[in-house]
Amino acid sequence: MTSLSMTASLATAAILAAQFLLLLGMGMAIVRMVRGPRAQDRVLALDALYIDGMLLLLTIGIRTGSILYVEAGLIIALLGFAATAAFAKFLLRGEVIE
Amino acid sequence: MTRWLPHPWFALCLLVAWLLLQQSLAAPTIVLGIVLSLALSWTLGKLDLPRVRVRSVGTLLMLLARVFGDIVRSNIAVAKTIVSPRPRVTSGFVTIPLEMTSPYALALLACIITATPGTIWVSHDSRRRVLVIHVLDLDDEATWIANIKRRYEQPLLQIFR
Amino acid sequence: MEVVLAIAIGALAGSGVWLLLRPRTFQVIIGLTLISYAVNLLIFSIGGLQVGADPVLVGGATDLSRYADPLPQALVLTAIVIGFATTALFLVVLLTSRGLAGNDHVDGEDGTP
Amino acid sequence: MNAFAAVPSWVALVIGVLVFAGALLACIGSAGLLRLTTFYRRVHAPTLGTTLGMYLVLAGTIVFFWAGAGCPALHIILIGVCVSITTPISLMLLAGAALERDRRQGVAGVPAANPSETGADEGETSR
Amino acid sequence: MMPYGWISTVILLLPFAAALATPLIGRGNRRRTTWLMTGTAGVCLVLSALLFPAIAEGEVLRQTFAWAPALGLDFTLRVDGLAWLFLILICGIGLLVGIYATYYMPREYPLVRFYSLLLGFMGAMLGIVVSGKVIQLVFFWELTSLFSFLLIGYWHYGKSARDAARTALIVTVAGGLCLLAGVLALAHIAGSYDVDAILAAGDRVRQSPLYLPALILILLGAFTKSAQVPFHFWLPQAMSAPTPVSAYLHSATMVKAGVFLLLRFWPVLAGTEAWFWIVGGVGLTTMLVGAWAATFQHDMKAVLAYSTISHLGLITMLTGLGSTLGVVAAIFHTINHATFKASLFMAAGAVDHETGTRDLRRLGGLRHVMPITATLAVIAGAAMAGVPLLNGFLSKEMFFAVALGANHGLALDTLTVLVAVAAAALGVTYSLRLVGGAFFGPLRHDFPREPHEPPRWMRFPIGLLALACLAVGIFPGRVVGPLLHAAAGSVLGPQLPAYDLAIWHGLTMPVLMSVIAFAAGCALYVALRRRIAARDSTPLIDRIHALHAFERVLAFLTTTLPDLHAKIFPGRKLQAQLLLVVLLAGIVGFLAVQPLPVPTAVQGTQIDPAFALLWLLGVACAIGAATQAKFHRMAALILTAGTGLVVCITFVWLSAPDLAVTQLLVEAVTTVLLLLGLRWLPKRIPGRAPLSRIARYRRIRDAVIAIGVGLGLAGLAYAVMLHLVADSASRFFLQQALPGGGGRNVVNVILVDFRALDTLGEITVLAIVALAVFALLWRFRPAVESIGSPRKRDVAAVQGEVHVDRQRAALADQLAIPALLILLVAPVIVLFALHLFLRGHDLPGGGFVAGITVTMALIVLYMAGGARWVETRLKVAPVRWIGAGLLLAIATGLAAVVLGDPFLTSYHGHWSLPVLGHVPFNSALLFDLGVFAVVSGASALMLVVLAHQSLRRVIPAPEMPRGADEAES
Amino acid sequence: MNGALAIAPILIPLIVAAIQVLLGIRFGRLRTSLSFLSCLSLVAVAAMLMMSASAPNGEGTMLVYNLGNWPARFAIVLVVDRLSALMLLLTAVLALAVLPYALGRWQRMGPHFQPLVQLLLVGYNGAFLTGDLFNLFVFFEVLLAASYGLALHGSGARRVGAGLHYIAINLTASMLFLIGVGLIFGVTGTLNMAVLAHLIPGLTGTPRALMHAGAALLGLAFLIKAAVWPVGFWLPRTYSAAIPPVAALFAAMTKLGIYVILRLSLLLFGVDAGAASMHFGSEWLLWLGIITLVVGSIGMLGARELGKLAAYCVLVSSGTLLGAIALHSPAVTAGALAYLVISVLGIAAFFLLAGLVAPREGPEGTTQLEPYDPAIDALFAAEDERRVTSPAPVVILAACFLACGLLLAGLPPLSGFIAKFALLAPMLDHGTGAILLFALTIAAGLCTVIAMARAGIQIFWADADWEFPRVEPGETISVMGLLGICLVLTFVVAAPWNYLAATARQIHAPEHYIHAVMGQATEARP
């Protein structure tokens, strides 16, 4: 019983730590976003931010024990690229849609 | 058949994706899934998606396993590079002549190269059949060219002949 | 959590208001976006914050306290959609204005570049 | 509020390790964004998070729901598949855009449109 | 018994009916219009005369029609002696003016408008005098102002006529509005709008605290209408009107409306100090000023106008002195003035008509060519001068008697007498000048036209009026006695004083004063004749020009004041407006929170440090966006997207997956839309120059406001978050979602069932916005300078000589593989959208998110292949989706109405189908399908339309592209 | 089925708009006929609702419609009382009257004019009918979205510039609206206005303070829509830039703000709201109304073009109404309602007319009406006796202009005078502020006369070279129709006035409303 709760709390701590790491990653991405210096750096940072955010959603799912948040993650996975791709295309062609 | 089902492989993939999404194998779900995947693959046909022909499923699976291994290895390598107090970086562009022309093969190669940390697809010239990639830890250009041609291009040529 | 969210709402609203008072159309639209984030969070939070509550009904709805407050969420959803629509329109209007007036000043007159 | 109450202890440990490791990789990837000095180098960094980092977290999640709630939650796999297809799209476009702009601004060291003139690293734009 | 009430009704209605009939009947036919005018006036005159037996017995005739009884507004006609006297004046002079005008007005004029307006005026004037309700009186009062305006402006091609019309309108309407206010106050005191009730409440009125304001307001009405100093200036200017109008409105009738008002309310308002000082003082001043000014005019009509002012002042003063004899004298002089002044106006008109000028300096000796007119003018002029055996003499006598009878203190009484004599003397002078200057002296031959005697029917009205002057002057008791008795009796009632209308009362003080005045007037005329002719302005008072003052006020009101306001409140500036909105929001929000909430012991949720860290990032993104939005738009956009992501994660954290999903999708679409637009915004380079002082001040000010608003909202949010309501409507929704709504996702059930009308409205908003966007960009072409060309063309332009084709191919290559991958992902996105849609009722999802997701699929396809590529392969008709979706959503709701339930009632259950087994069905899903269609259609339409802007490029600009580069320069 | 009549004013234009959208641009005729059909049926439905709302059994006759068959307490409810029926009829008549005007050149200036008008009506009618605070927000947004589209109809630098300001300010206002609704919901747990009114007396301490904050922000949002000083500067520019039929339709929009303030202030902060909340904010409303009135008058005096003049008339009427309803007196409210009706019709007619006499397509700020020049020419210049026969259309236009001036200035013989009288007469009982309002309302009438006379004289009398665009029959019909209604209302006074007086009494007794809505709670499905 105690070992179970011990490992459980250890796992919880690991999840918590993971969340901190992901948030830290997001923070570093945001720093890059602000600093630039070029537009593609910022877009790249946004891409990283989306991925870290998606992973964060999954960890929240684990912490709350709810599977429903996976859908939000799936949306980031499927559509998060749209924004960055649009930015990238914009940088590439000066036009998102030709 | 090809008129109404131009992309059977994709239809199948879509059906699988649908079932995964629904997490159910109930009759209505499957029926609906079939209808949807047929409709969507028909739409893909309307969009002039090139036909795909997978000649060797086995090679494909082998390639995926190899890529997974490469990904794990290069993840660790790149992570080390980043974490090391003074990153020793010798990055650079590598130009690789390619033999293959199939769009699917190229797309898969692009995914593989981009997904593997440490390499990134930069540009491809379809007329001259050359590929430019950027490598984070570039020791020897020739080795990189040889590796990629051997480890990825050959299987891809087999798969999408 | 309440304190954090309240500060967040204030900060978003403050940034938004600052942008709202700027002279360039793009600043205004970003400002409005930020304000609408703040407002959405405010409405969302009025029912109180619940971490780990069930968002959808499980079994019969007997113990109501285990569920997140649905009404504010529904209101925010409507507000988000309407905000999206009006932001899109504002965007198009500011583009048209830029095209017709020749600059991106909110008053269409470019005093200071 | 212990989410692991229903999970066997060793499974909990496995989940913890998987998720932590994945998050660590993602974090290192983001750190790369900061630490690496040029755009062409930085563009490699996020792939840590989109590949192994993500695989680990996804695996942890699948295990968690499988073991905890008994639901297979296989659609989580879809996340992995989608990210693996979509990330290359934006990264390729970004790298292409960077190359295009460098070429246009005449930055030395980027491979010219004529691929035989590919240069080495030293001339890369390092800002 | 005569149906008196109905007769008075006919008298009132007939002119209005005729006025409306004139354009129809008289269309272009001068004869018919003239007959209509004169006939109407004649009939009214006869009908009025029929009322006399009753009036003579002191009866008050009334007739009431229901108009708005609940409003206290009955339409009551009330004819007493005073009203009857005015009826006769209005109709009688109206008849004569009608006859005169047809000969006076230029032959080629159709006169439809003229007679129509004249009839309308006559009706309005009759309306004033027969009003039995004070509001009714104001109603007709303002109507006379209106008709006066239109008649003065009859010859609107001349600037003088236009200015005169405007001045008269503004002055008299202003007076009318004052009258309205005064009358409302009066009625408020008396508790009724009924004239009789008010007349009966005299004591109450005079003791009320509202008496003085009411008095002043009513007097303002009277004084403006009767051209009393200082509002007299409109009357001389109004002489630009055709002469019949001057004769009718500006001598005989309309200007007498003020007098009528003073007499009408004399029993209620008079008898106080205030009345005496204001009415008496104004009347006295006006009398003197008018007479003095009349002496120095050169235009015959101007002389008459100022003399009218003077006589009106005289009448006003008579009512103001407070004696009952004064009232009798006022009424008597009103009659007399109407007769001689109208005939003089008509005579002046005849002179003008025959010679083409009215300037006394250019006229002379007309008695040789127009002897009859000259004779009539002499009679009327003598009446005006107060020559014995004419009516003017009698009323002047009475006036002197009243002046002598005043007892308000010695100095004041003496002054009154002196002024009376002086005014009378001046009256003699200007009468001499008018008649003498035009008709006597040597005949001149330099008139613009060759004068003859005017036509017989043009002389007829003048003659009739001159005859009246004589008749009254010689047989006052018989001719005018009963009228005066009836009129004065109706005002004074039992207070009616004894008076004698004999032409000779013996050698009394008034006679002496008359003689003095006459002699002085003649002497003055002889002495000043030459000098007057030589000067262009009135001595002593020409510096005080009321008209100038009026024009200045007008200029101030229409130019200076608005400019000043625009300077203080820059309403044209968006920033200023938004600043006011935000500031006011802060102020009212702060002031309304009373008492300020104190932190309670209620504990919120435990702070999760990760959550705090998350928001540290979110706030950093927001502030970053705020600072970058000026020069680095793309950075700001990216940072905003980052904030959106943090918001989304917050929703997940706080158990709101639906919100998270929606937020994420909307975020994505908005970002793409903004990005589509970013391309058109001008390039901006961060300036090296330091901020100007004003810019720095603005920034600091805005920052302070922003921080204040942020703090305020944070405080409110904190307070409301901690306050939990036990009995919220949410409980009901949680309880009823499954049994009543058939869904487990309560949020979605609320959206498509409990509060489906909100959702219907929301998709309507989307549809509208899409249509508006479409309409706006329909034919819009971007400004030339904002048209950069896409990069591929620039590359071609820059490196034009080398391998253009190869460059293109290379760029196509760069897109080829991403495009293929996107093509593969797109169907998965659509699949995912349908998944979200179907599960919406039970799990996070629903029509809206599904719709947006489909749009995202479309967006990525457009990005991959370009607009043309997609549209040649897929038939995208988003407008249809919008219409169909709206109809589907409505139809779902209406189905319930058909089944007898309220709109949007939902039905759910299960169908058993052969192969598929149990299939749940829910009508809300159909509604959601409508939502889905509208959302996808609307967002796709916006996207497509925006995307097409890029196709609209006409000429590729030779310059370097802009947009993304802005960030780096 | 009688109940279903309550939703008809929302559904008819919505369905018609959807069909019009579906038809696309090609079926112009059909689209127009549908619009007519919609407006005619709206007038009919509104008249029927009005009759049912004024049914003889007392003043509490209200039609309560529970959407989705859910109890009114929780779901959305539509309420038809005398006031909402009145507003429905007013907008329906307005729309019907304006419709012929737009048939020619105006609607062709862009696509989708007809559906946007219908959707505007959806917004109006929904906002008038709803008994739910958040639903009110939604319908406000419907209205605003449609108004954005219509304000921009025809595009051009001027409209787009004005539209940009209009949208930015209204988006900000919408944020305030949301915050207000959020705060009120947060402390009461309900969005239903009747339930809210029922709960407010029981609030104390912090919740009451928060509720007041919410109400204040909500009020500010409505004040922005009502274009009250100092948050109403957007109006003159937007309205004068919009095409005339649109501006005419917008004439009722500020009145919607007034309507909501009237309804909510009486319902939530009426006599039963408890000492701390009774007449909450009415001092502010009174003074803001007074200032708006003054500013509107100044603007009117200074207006250099006809559209601006009309727009400032809107401000004047807004200020007057706001001040009047702040007095919380049934008699004044009744007068205010009369004034509201007449000013909507009159201003709409004026906007339409302005489009016919003024060449609108100039850059903003073009001086169409010259400022007053105080230089005086000779008093008795020779009369210019040129032969005058104005063409019949110009005479008709001039007559209409005169009628508009009279209506807006509140001068006889048109119903503007009666409305103003009804508004002013009961005002003297209500203290200093009311007397000031009384005086300023009268002064505003004078300012209107000055401004209108200046404009009218210059357009119809002075400039021989003033160009009158060719007037199409539909345009004349619209103007004369609106003015005709006002003329009829001069003579037919008793019945309309009784209705308005009863309306004022009804809304001043909010318990009717509360009972009508909350009494329904038991009848609907569980």
Ligand code: NA
């Ligand atoms: Na890579």
Ligand code: NA
């Ligand atoms: Na709360």
